[in-house]
Amino acid sequence: MMKRILITGAAGQLGTILRETLKPHAEELRLSDITEIPDLGPNESFVACDIADGEAVKALVEGCDGIVHLGGISVEKSFDLIEAANLRGVYNLYEAARLHGMPRIIFASSNHTIGYYKQDERLRHTDPFKPDSLYGVSKIFGEAVASLYHDKFGQESALVRIGSCTPAPENWRMLSTWLSPRDFTSLIMAAFTVPRLGCTVVWGQSANAMGWWDNSHAAFLGWVPQDNSQDYAEEIRRSVPRPGRDEAVATYQGGVFTDEPIHQS
Amino acid sequence: MMKRILITGAAGQLGTILRETLKPHAEELRLSDITEIPDLGPNESFVACDIADGEAVKALVEGCDGIVHLGGISVEKSFDLIEAANLRGVYNLYEAARLHGMPRIIFASSNHTIGYYKQDERLRHTDPFKPDSLYGVSKIFGEAVASLYHDKFGQESALVRIGSCTPAPENWRMLSTWLSPRDFTSLIMAAFTVPRLGCTVVWGQSANAMGWWDNSHAAFLGWVPQDNSQDYAEEIRRSVPRPGRDEAVATYQGGVFTDEPIHQS
Amino acid sequence: MMKRILITGAAGQLGTILRETLKPHAEELRLSDITEIPDLGPNESFVACDIADGEAVKALVEGCDGIVHLGGISVEKSFDLIEAANLRGVYNLYEAARLHGMPRIIFASSNHTIGYYKQDERLRHTDPFKPDSLYGVSKIFGEAVASLYHDKFGQESALVRIGSCTPAPENWRMLSTWLSPRDFTSLIMAAFTVPRLGCTVVWGQSANAMGWWDNSHAAFLGWVPQDNSQDYAEEIRRSVPRPGRDEAVATYQGGVFTDEPIHQS
């Protein structure tokens, strides 16, 4: 049982899900976002915060014994937007944590750090990056900051390269990339619970039979995902048109992000 | 649902099994063999064809949207026989496919491409070949042709290195090599269904606890074998004499093929 | 069914367990220890033996068709004690086996051969040693003797790097290292049963979700562990205090052995 878990980006889709699922695991959830969250539950508090504001982030982090960092941009955007939220924002977070007891950080990294690998390639967490977007580049930056703060100060992090976290897989590609909210929740709690977390990359995927990513190195966390996209495979193959073999969504692990242009601000 | 699947070598043991199991998955099964098949079912047609005859193979392939290539020699034979059926035959098939829309090809390759590895070695699909017979050499040739046609023309193939495809495992070695007909069928359909097949080697084995071969690279196909030789292990250990540790069948992955001489024509 | 299995170190904790579980698998269990075993069962015999005594070991081994070698020191001790029991003792055993028909040997090796690896490292059996104690060094010696006798004389061995063999996992670390007595027994019998054993390293762990060690290379043995420490995880997390992240027991695979000094005799 944690005392106070901070969730950044708590007003977003993922944050909304995790407020529910993390509730039983902490005395208090401190929610933060740039957008107000109106409907606070009994063990929830809200702190408005722009993570590009370093002082504000320091205040935000103080007193927490665990951080789930969802804050920032989560799709392809212009460099200006990504710089503020995903570069400066991540730096601010790690600096704040360093100054306030180094609570463990669950960092929402992304499959878009490696999005240009082909779908018939099986990846290990040690394979070189191949980002498919400025967004993906910013997540590589975040992982690098986490690595630096671990080697230099001992800050512990789980770097969760999330595939697709939705209630259920929605298309052919998600049969490989799906991370169920239940499994994401148990991953977060495993990372908070294991005696020694270190700075560990974890592929954010459920126990999908069709997965592209090898999580065997992270078994020591004690995380055992329970869901499998296979349970949805027949339904999706029946109801969702099969993509052509040369479409980005069937070719690259990052899917349509590889088709995104550079966004101008 | 496929329109027309061509099965070459359809009169053989494997072909006879697959006619049954593939029936629900195609509007028509086009069966081909050098031997006549008398008992055609309602959605089956038969085309007599010697696969060493290039023109005949072109006619055979036209109009199919998927090919299961079982045709050719499947045990050790003289070079003359293997040359016609397994060298020239495979070339003919890929040329025919190239000319007729490049339907996906499921190529029945074999564990005899790597038969001289010891049974205590675990293999990845990228390990170098170690053929145990001219037959095994011919399957390496076939895989090489498939690779060429993929890189040069985009032809997609599944190169299934079949262990032992029989209704049930029959001896100690098959506890490692068994591929149930049910699993072979689901593998074929997975290869026909996946949006992008590429040119993918798959070890043709069920989910055997004792398996020697690592199929993790092929998870993206969405193939989940259901059978496990372990269910037959006790029975086989009781009823089949244990081979001596220095017999070929207990030493090499290719088993008794390593004991075969060169057959003279 | 074996004729006569020799268990050395049979009076110890592991030996006492295996007397029970191996009973159904052999016509006779020949038990040996430096300490007398009083309560022999109907198919048990006892031979008092100091394994540092080469002639006595030769007499002990004669007539056995399988050996489970638990004898020797199993914790950190002074060099003098380890030398006699774990260096000279292992040499004596392999010499005795060589002279008496080379019955297969199940050698109780240990995770302390690699105890200085961190707990967030996943190991393959081919990774270099990193012993955490003179005890661990002595087990490396034993594995080296087994390798020599295999390559030179054909002696077959299973080198079982035991994690923690207790009725149930007892602390946080054992969630990774636990080997249930049931699984150890089935491993022993698999090694006696497989047509060709060779000289095979096996990580002595149950099917623990949190395991650190990759046993995929040993699938050919047909050993399928049935137990999983995960079934005990909730209970342990509730009832056993979580170790600090910098304690040896949470840092190194060998746990507290890394904290042991050199024992003086």
Added chain:
Amino acid sequence: MMKRILITGAAGQLGTILRETLKPHAEELRLSDITEIPDLGPNESFVACDIADGEAVKALVEGCDGIVHLGGISVEKSFDLIEAANLRGVYNLYEAARLHGMPRIIFASSNHTIGYYKQDERLRHTDPFKPDSLYGVSKIFGEAVASLYHDKFGQESALVRIGSCTPAPENWRMLSTWLSPRDFTSLIMAAFTVPRLGCTVVWGQSANAMGWWDNSHAAFLGWVPQDNSQDYAEEIRRSVPRPGRDEAVATYQGGVFTDEPIHQS
């Protein structure tokens, strides 16, 4: 012979060296820096430019057929400074290149991307990053941008992880990390000359016998470094005090950067 090579950061130490050595290889050197360069040679031109200014960088890049990007911060500094010059600056450069014909870019990356590896570890270019500073993190960012622009647009880059580029090695660590100006120059020209550069990581080191980094993957560039720190080893061992084995400069590949605190702006 190149038409116009752009050197960013041309007023710095490295830039000053390369102005000399690159002179014979281009009709014109376009020099750029935030600091004025007074003493222009006959085939040199100067453009004052803050690389954090996107529009200015576009103008700067236009008309060049090769870029040597030395601009930005080259030691540990506060995040504010690094963000402007090394994050935004690199983005600006690649955007400008994309809009102006994609001239090849020689990107001055750094050993500080991997500075936390120990000096007794030999690295391949595919090993995961281990940055030792915010500066090192910013170079990882730059490599990620280069990778993105290559996979998405075909932009070619050489990512040169420079060790220590000085006229001669100056201390014990530089016996491993030294890159002579002559070798850096020939590397730049090899990258401009090879028919296909792709996006290639190169360790920026001379042919030092004591090197930590494996450049064998980059042999295709045709770069053959001529200098070897070994020629200076005796002199350095005699004249420079040997560092203690636990000092950062003797422990980590990044040397004293690992001792740097986070700089506050």
Added chain:
Amino acid sequence: MMKRILITGAAGQLGTILRETLKPHAEELRLSDITEIPDLGPNESFVACDIADGEAVKALVEGCDGIVHLGGISVEKSFDLIEAANLRGVYNLYEAARLHGMPRIIFASSNHTIGYYKQDERLRHTDPFKPDSLYGVSKIFGEAVASLYHDKFGQESALVRIGSCTPAPENWRMLSTWLSPRDFTSLIMAAFTVPRLGCTVVWGQSANAMGWWDNSHAAFLGWVPQDNSQDYAEEIRRSVPRPGRDEAVATYQGGVFTDEPIHQS
């Protein structure tokens, strides 16, 4: 000093070179080709032979204590031609050798077995094949036959994947692929001389600084190539137009073979 070396394909370009360079190393050179060789030297004999004729090949091989197998097709041709000369021909040669004392065979394999790898990939001899032509496929077949005859009968071979064997490198690609006649000769003699040859793949390249292929595994042969394409690099860069980066000759290791269509007979 060998007694009698057989050179097949002796009338070809390579054969003509090797007649000169091998002359000092054998009492007799037995030359064979489908084309007559008129100008025999004093220690040369000629045997006309179509290697597709099994009986003729047996007669040819008898009495030789070493074979340099250059015979067959050496560029892309129709399947019919390749089948006769490079499939059946190789089989005939190994059968003949098996029946006549198993003299060592130097088999002229080719870089076209791996021609579809990109030029920025460094290969080991164990990397999977990627043929670029039917010719390349036929060389894979040849290597597979050699492997079979080694594992089954003990026949020793050097499988020399020749790059480009010409008096001097002639274009940009050959800076990587060149094998000087002098180095090819010393390789042949090293393979005949080493006490144990086994069945060893060797990349047929001189000591080119720009080489793509790692020959370190074959150091045991004692072959030390003396030539380096680097000596010709400046001249070629000056006199031969640089290929465009997207031309096959600059993209793939197999160069223009990847552009070849399937030849019809």
Added chain:
Amino acid sequence: MMKRILITGAAGQLGTILRETLKPHAEELRLSDITEIPDLGPNESFVACDIADGEAVKALVEGCDGIVHLGGISVEKSFDLIEAANLRGVYNLYEAARLHGMPRIIFASSNHTIGYYKQDERLRHTDPFKPDSLYGVSKIFGEAVASLYHDKFGQESALVRIGSCTPAPENWRMLSTWLSPRDFTSLIMAAFTVPRLGCTVVWGQSANAMGWWDNSHAAFLGWVPQDNSQDYAEEIRRSVPRPGRDEAVATYQGGVFTDEPIHQS
């Protein structure tokens, strides 16, 4: 310049050589052996010592700032002899060093730790052991002790797996295994000189073109061997009969040690 180097086993063949070559590098050479050394030079002292005697070894080590440990058995012998000198002896040495300031230890390990690898296999220092003799087993034990004392106490060692250290290579196998006295000496001094030695395995071979062992990981030591067996190759091939391909000396890296029986005491 070292103050006092201890050479154990100084009366042996290797010790006699190193007394000469190490003389210029230390103010004093402390020589030790079980056999008296009569002809002491001006900067040499002699201490008679049986390394199986722990107290004597402690006295021996005191006051030394570097140890070259050649003492013990260096060929195959009975277990009794090896146990005293190579098991207990090594333990005594490391205990003594631990108590006396942990001077660096150059441990004469051996190729016989991996003697059962074939000669056509290229080894990395991380490959699993394959000892060919009890002697080889004892050297594995020594390396394990060194590893333990490094991880537990920080003791630094160079583990030199010596091939064949003789003035010149004497037979075909030594073309691969030769270590010239000059190169051994420079290796010892490099290990004493490098700021951080750690616990590093080094293959004890000169810069032999025919070497089997990859020393690239140890480049950081700054050791650059100067000799190459190639200079002796022609002479040896002319004057020493070529071994048959199935003789141990041509098959296994450990050569004739694989033919040694177990010696009885």
